[in-house]
Amino acid sequence: MSEEIINRVANSGLLTLDLEDYYPKEEIVVLDLKPLLFMGMILKEKDFRAGLQNIDWTVYQDKILAVTCTADAIIPSWAYMLVAVQAQPFAKMIVLGDQQAALQQVFLSNLHSIDITPFTDQRVVVKGCGDLSVGGFAYLEIARLLKPVVKSIMYGEACSNVPVYKKK
Secondary structure, eight states: OOOOOOOTTTTSOEEEEOGGGGSOOSOEEEEESGGGSBTTTBOOHHHHHHHHHTSOGGGGTTSEEEEEOOSSOOOOHHHHHHHHHHHTTTOSEEEESOHHHHHHHHHHHHHHTOOOGGGTTOEEEEEOOOSSOOOHHHHHHHHHHHTTTOSEEEEEETTEEEEEEEOO
């Protein structure tokens, strides 16, 4: 008996959304303000400004700059503004926090850029496994973004998924 093999997954009408497509592609580099502080713990305005002038900002060209301070010091808000003014011509994006905070902020920004209109009234599978470590924050946010427009949201693969949401 020769029966035609039918790919029911391909014919299911499911749309697959791979969050890895929105993972930041740019290198994330960290600028620690601690070396710019007097004795590693006190911000002196004149010295801080001079320290910023001595940084080779070109090393941050087209990268995501995460600005942090590993010292237990009080950094005034205007100091971050000075860093932004110096780094802005070079860095693609400037984020306050460590590398993980920068990754999360850029990833969320990328997710917010998704045009969700093609997902309207569709059954969507958010891909679950991949080569990159996609954090729970991204799955939380994509579910929040998709829920108002989709017919259903599933997690995993089209052939094996976990139902997450179904419009009633």
